Amino acid sequence: MKNLKNLLKNLVNDESGQDLIEYALVAALVGLGAVASMKTVATAINGAFTNIGTTLTTNT
Secondary structure (H helix, E strand, O other): OHHHHHHHHHHHHOOOOHHHHHHHHHHHHHHHHHHHHHHHHHHHHHHHHHHHHHHHHHOO
């Protein structure tokens, strides 16, 4: 019974995988932010190319 109690106590206090989980959460957050901002960037790039195409068509 004492061994089981010690095993459970050690399991609760064990933090060996904590760093890896934290890094994975940070990477997931950065990835989510990048995906969320891609729509805005794509819209801006599309608008810029449309303006360039319109300018080239009307000035030639």
